[in-house]
Amino acid sequence: MPVQSPRNRRGRGPRGPLLPPGTPRHRSVARRFDAAVVDAYQPLLDAYPDQLRNLDIAVDTVPRMRLRPDMTVFPEEIAADGPVPLGRVIPAGVDSRGRPTRARIVVFRKPVEQRCTGVEERTELLRRILTQLVAAHLNMDPSDIDPGFHD
Structure with missing residues (x-):
């Protein structure tokens, strides 16, 4: 039996991934x-480890909230750019099965990505969003957490 070549069936190139799975470029945009x-949240977690111990961090692709069309000012639990939410704090509560849930911060990936042109700008925007949401969770002013914070 002949040995199979690692080329595709039309003989135009190798099969399989071009980059090994461990390389940074192999990760998807979402990852x-x-x-x-996580990198933007880590300094906040290091600064307030006891207060943020029971707070989860999540990323959602788009906001899944019911917003009124006439809503121009969001509560402090929602970080927004104009009428578009960029993240929110969901308080601890009880799920539909009656089990307790932990408080969590959700960052919305698509709206954040659309407002950034590069990695540095994205890092700064994430730092600002997470500072605002952690401050809302801790019932603090964002400038108390980050003296350079500007809304």
């Missing part, structure tokens, strides 16, 4: 964004 959120 790189998730890593950027």
Whole structure:
């Protein structure tokens, strides 16, 4: 039996991934964004470890909230750019099965990505969003958490 060549069936190139799975470029856009959120959140977690111990961080692709069309000012639990939510704090509560849930911060990937032209701008926007949401969760002013914070 002949040995199969590692080329595709039309003989135009190798089969399989071009980059090994461990390389940074192999990660998807969503995974790189998730890593950027974790990196932006880490200094806040280091500064307030006891207060943020029971707070989860999540990333959602788009906001899944019911907003009124006449809503021009969002509550402090929602970080927004104009009429578009960029993240929100969901308080602890009880799910539909009666089990307790933990408080969590949700960052919306698509709206954040659409407002950024580069990695540095995305890092700064994520830092600002997470500072605002952590401050809302801790019932603090964002400038108390980050003296350079500007809304």
